[in-house]
Amino acid sequence: MSVPNSGEKTELPPPKTQVGVIGWLRANLFNGWFNTLLTLIAGYILISTVPPLIDWLFLDAVWGMVDPEVCKQAEGACWTFIREKYRLILFGTYPFNEQWRPLVGVLLLLTVVGFSCNRRFWHPWLGAVWLATLLIYLMLLGGGVLGLTPVRTELWGGLPLTLLLAVVGIVVAFPLSILLALGRRSNMPIVKSICIGYIELVRGVPLITLLFMASFMLPLFMPTGVSIDALLRAQVAIIIFVSSYLAEVIRGGLQALPKGQYEGAESLGLTYWQTQRKIILPQALKISIPPIVNTYLGMFKDTSLVAIVSLTDLLLATRQAFADPEWRSFFVEGYVFIAIIYWCFCFFMSKYSQHLERVLDTGHKR
Amino acid sequence: MSQTEGVSAESKSREAARRMPAPDANAIIEMIDVHKWFGQFHVLRDINLSVNQKERIVICGPSGSGKSTLIRCINRLEEHQRGQIIVDGVELTNDIKKIETIRREVGMVFQHFNLFPHLTVLENLTLGPIWVKKTPKAEAEETAMNYLERVKIPEQADKYPGQLSGGQQQRVAIARSLCMNPKVMLFDEPTSALDPEMIKEVLDVMIELAETGMTMLVVTHEMGFARTVADRVIFMDGGEIIEQNEPEEFFHNPQSERTKMFLSQILKH
Ligand SMILES: Nc1ncnc2c1ncn2[C@@H]1O[C@H](COP(=O)(O)OP(=O)(O)OP(=O)(O)O)[C@@H](O)[C@H]1O
Numbered sequence: 262m263s264v265p266n267s268g269e270k271t272e273l274p275p276p277k278t279q280v281g282v283i284g285w286l287r288a289n290l291f292n293g294w295f296n297t298l299l300t301l302i303a304g305y306i307l308i309s310t311v312p313p314l315i316d317w318l319f320l321d322a323v324w325g326m327v328d329p330e331v332c333k334q335a336e337g338a339c340w341t342f343i344r345e346k347y348r349l350i351l352f353g354t355y356p357f358n359e360q361w362r363p364l365v366g367v368l369l370l371l372t373v374v375g376f377s378c379n380r381r382f383w384h385p386w387l388g389a390v391w392l393a394t395l396l397i398y399l400m401l402l403g404g405g406v407l408g409l410t411p412v413r414t415e416l417w418g419g420l421p422l423t424l425l426l427a428v429v430g431i432v433v434a435f436p437l438s439i440l441l442a443l444g445r446r447s448n449m450p451i452v453k454s455i456c457i458g459y460i461e462l463v464r465g466v467p468l469i470t471l472l473f474m475a476s477f478m479l480p481l482f483m484p485t486g487v488s489i490d491a492l493l494r495a496q497v498a499i500i501i502f503v504s505s506y507l508a509e510v511i512r513g514g515l516q517a518l519p520k521g522q523y524e525g526a527e528s529l530g531l532t533y534w535q536t537q538r539k540i541i542l543p544q545a546l547k548i549s550i551p552p553i554v555n556t557y558l559g560m561f562k563d564t565s566l567v568a569i570v571s572l573t574d575l576l577l578a579t580r581q582a583f584a585d586p587e588w589r590s591f592f593v594e595g596y597v598f599i600a601i602i603y604w605c606f607c608f609f610m611s612k613y614s615q616h617l618e619r620v621l622d623t624g625h626k627r
Numbered sequence: 628m629s630q631t632e633g634v635s636a637e638s639k640s641r642e643a644a645r646r647m648p649a650p651d652a653n654a655i656i657e658m659i660d661v662h663k664w665f666g667q668f669h670v671l672r673d674i675n676l677s678v679n680q681k682e683r684i685v686i687c688g689p690s691g692s693g694k695s696t697l698i699r700c701i702n703r704l705e706e707h708q709r710g711q712i713i714v715d716g717v718e719l720t721n722d723i724k725k726i727e728t729i730r731r732e733v734g735m736v737f738q739h740f741n742l743f744p745h746l747t748v749l750e751n752l753t754l755g756p757i758w759v760k761k762t763p764k765a766e767a768e769e770t771a772m773n774y775l776e777r778v779k780i781p782e783q784a785d786k787y788p789g790q791l792s793g794g795q796q797q798r799v800a801i802a803r804s805l806c807m808n809p810k811v812m813l814f815d816e817p818t819s820a821l822d823p824e825m826i827k828e829v830l831d832v833m834i835e836l837a838e839t840g841m842t843m844l845v846v847t848h849e850m851g852f853a854r855t856v857a858d859r860v861i862f863m864d865g866g867e868i869i870e871q872n873e874p875e876e877f878f879h880n881p882q883s884e885r886t887k888m889f890l891s892q893i894l895k896h
């Protein structure tokens with residue numbers, strides 16, 4: 262195998278792509294009149310927006326616990342508002358003295374999410390861990406056991422509610438959408454038409470409509486006396502909605518696989534489910550990571566629509582915070598604050614998906 | 628590989644007695660009056676073929692003559708519409724259990740390898756034994772390593788298929804099929820997608836396999852391989868078996884005009 266070495270090898274340095282800062286600027290920002298123009302425009306926009314923003318956010322901002330009247334005089338942001346209202350924003354209408362419970366719940370949930378992100382923990386028992394976590398989460402928030410005062414779900418709110426809707430939505434919609442995607446590609450006419458019907462029906466209506474229907478129409482069909490929890494109804498509506506989108510995303514990934522992969526698996530005698538589980542889905546899901554995360558990011562932010570059926574999610578809780586007449590004028594601060602919270606979670610998801618793409622890459626290009 | 632010449636000559640004479648056996652007695656694959664259509668297109672016409680155990684058959688013919696379709700019917704990657712196909716005593720029908728049984732007995736090697744790119748070479752090889760035959764993992768890995776030695780790439784076990792050359796990938800694909808311990812091996816143009824210098828390494832593996840007494844059906848244009856290894860060469864055209872004979876006769880004394888034309892084209896250089 263080894264080729265006889267043909268004498269000395271001279272190691273050449275890689276070609277210099279940048280010669281100093283000036284060279285880099287020349288090559289990247291000022292190459293040609295058009296790019297120079299774009300650079301100047303971009304520079305002007307940055308200079309005229311970034312410093313004032315920094316002033317408003319930090320330098321001129323009020324950080325201390327002062328009177329709202331004092332705050333109004335300030336040039337910059339009034340973070341006093343957040344300090345005053347952060348518990349209302351983060352926990353909504355949850356009873357003030359019990360708010361440690363959702364806090365513990367959220368920390369637990371985030372810990373489990375963190376662990377699940379690591380491939381080393383991808384075992385079947387992770388499913389059991391998740392089930393236990395969700396039960397503990399619901400028990401913590403709902404109370405009624407271990408001496409915890411019961412708290413009705415209508416009172417749950419803020420970040421714990423948003424996270425619950427999002428995480429359960431993500432976790433439950435995922436397997437559901439895989440089944441829908443497989444069903445839509447199935448040879449069995451009944452399964453196929455049910456899946457197509459479900460996907461096309463649900464994709465065709467706005468989430469708000471689904472939430473309304475789940476909240477106001479579903480009870481009409483229920484026998485009197487039977488009532489389903491409002492939170493549960495909203496959660497189910499979200500799951501139904503997301504799974505229809507996700508199903509199509511995953512179907513796209515399935516379409517992308519060459520027929521040879523099925524034939525390779527079939528020729529070994531693998532059954533349909535073995536083929537899907539071991540060969541097709543791992544590859545299809547891997548190529549679908551970017552659009553899957555796209556769908557999830559959209560869903561995470563769409564959870565704020567549950568406000569329409571009177572659930573106090575992060576966004577509605579914030580609006581309640583500046584409903585206080587004294588603090589009415591500080592809504593920008595409130596929105597910026599929760600925007601940062603939303604952004605942190607979304608940025609984490611986005612970064613994680615890029616990480617996954619990297620670690621799952623096996624160096625093949627098909 | 629040093630003994631190829633001797634062994635193949637010897638096994639040839641050993642096979643001579645078995646070459647034209649009484650029909651059915653020893654048959655592992657039996658195709659009776661098989662027809663197949665793709666929509667309106669009649670792709671296989673009245674195929675009658677009986678393959679004996681340990682027989683090595685080479686199938687050749689012009690492009691589009693139905694060679695791939697024929698061997699893909701044997702493990703039901705394609706469905707036939709008329710006639711009977713019986714593999715190792717089991718008739719192929721829509722019964723998925725029977726199909727899976729037959730697929731366990733029949734290995735297949737494809738033109739484009741069809742390895743699983745998200746699994747390592749070793750995982751590609753152990754997947755079938757572990758999931759289909761319920762072999763314990765350690766045992767499956769041991770078998771897999773044995774076969775990787777046989778195809779001469781044990782050092783690639785932990786790589787991904789995308790990191791191997793075409794010839795290496797095809798040898799992995801052969802090893803993957805062999806790990807299922809099949810009774811029959813089907814090859815669909817196993818060397819057509821390979822660069823010339825890689826063709827030999829794959830053919831060598833196939834020749835060795837033939838020497839172990841494996842029943843093989845090989846679609847190929849490698850006439851050298853047909854001469855050294857085959858017990859019978861089958862010529863197809865237009866979905867029909869036009870002619871079949873032992874290689875000597877087939878190459879030197881072709882009967883039909885179409886065979887003569889095909890041979891003159893393929894052996895021109
Ligand atoms: N899935 C399919 N649907 C419709 N027609 C098909 C399909 N597969 C093959 N055919 C047609 O059937 C005929 C036989 O195809 P087949 O692949 O068996 O030929 P082949 O002898 O293997 O040719 P080649 O040497 O090019 O591989 C061809 O005309 C082909 O176009």
Ligand SMILES: [Mg+2]
Nearest residue numbers: 694695696816
């Ligand atoms: Mg072919």
